Amino acid sequence: MSVLNPDSLMLGAAGGGFLVGDMLFQLVMFIILLVLLKIFAWKPIMGIMKKREQYIADEIDQAEQSNAEARKLAEEQREILKNSRQEIQTMMEEARKTADEKKEEIIAAARNEAQRLKESAKREIELEKEQAMDSVREQVASLSVLIASKVIEKELSEDDQEQLIKQYINEVGRA
Numbered sequence: 001m002s003v004l005n006p007d008s009l010m011l012g013a014a015g016g017g018f019l020v021g022d023m024l025f026q027l028v029m030f031i032i033l034l035v036l037l038k039i040f041a042w043k044p045i046m047g048i049m050k051k052r053e054q055y056i057a058d059e060i061d062q063a064e065q066s067n068a069e070a071r072k073l074a075e076e077q078r079e080i081l082k083n084s085r086q087e088i089q090t091m092m093e094e095a096r097k098t099a100d101e102k103k104e105e106i107i108a109a110a111r112n113e114a115q116r117l118k119e120s121a122k123r124e125i126e127l128e129k130e131q132a133m134d135s136v137r138e139q140v141a142s143l144s145v146l147i148a149s150k151v152i153e154k155e156l157s158e159d160d161q162e163q164l165i166k167q168y169i170n171e172v173g174r175a
Helices: 020-153 158-174
Strands: none
Touching: 020 158
């Protein structure tokens, strides 16, 4: 038997074959490299990826919240606009009603004033008419007395009486 020579542990017959020791060494080094990568690189990279994932999820949530708030604000603005339009419509209707009421009050006041002026004018006309009638009565009475005194002074014929009456009527008409 021969002594084991590290060169004899080769796989393959040719001199360029693989050595089992080199393979084991490379396998162990690869495993150590994987462990080191896992400890020093993989965990920090995964932590960064988790943070990035969380950041993106938070940004999406904030965007959805902002979108929801924007929709809510838009709806509130529509409601406010709708209420404003209704208030304006109500105010316009009230203004029209007030204007109509004011118009009716003015018309009623004008009619009342016209009626009052009309009645006042009628009273003045009646008063002036009564004064004129009193004046005519006084003139008729004085003419009657004058006629009576003339009749007494002389006796008149019927023609003279008619002429005298016509003369006094003409005088009364001129007065």
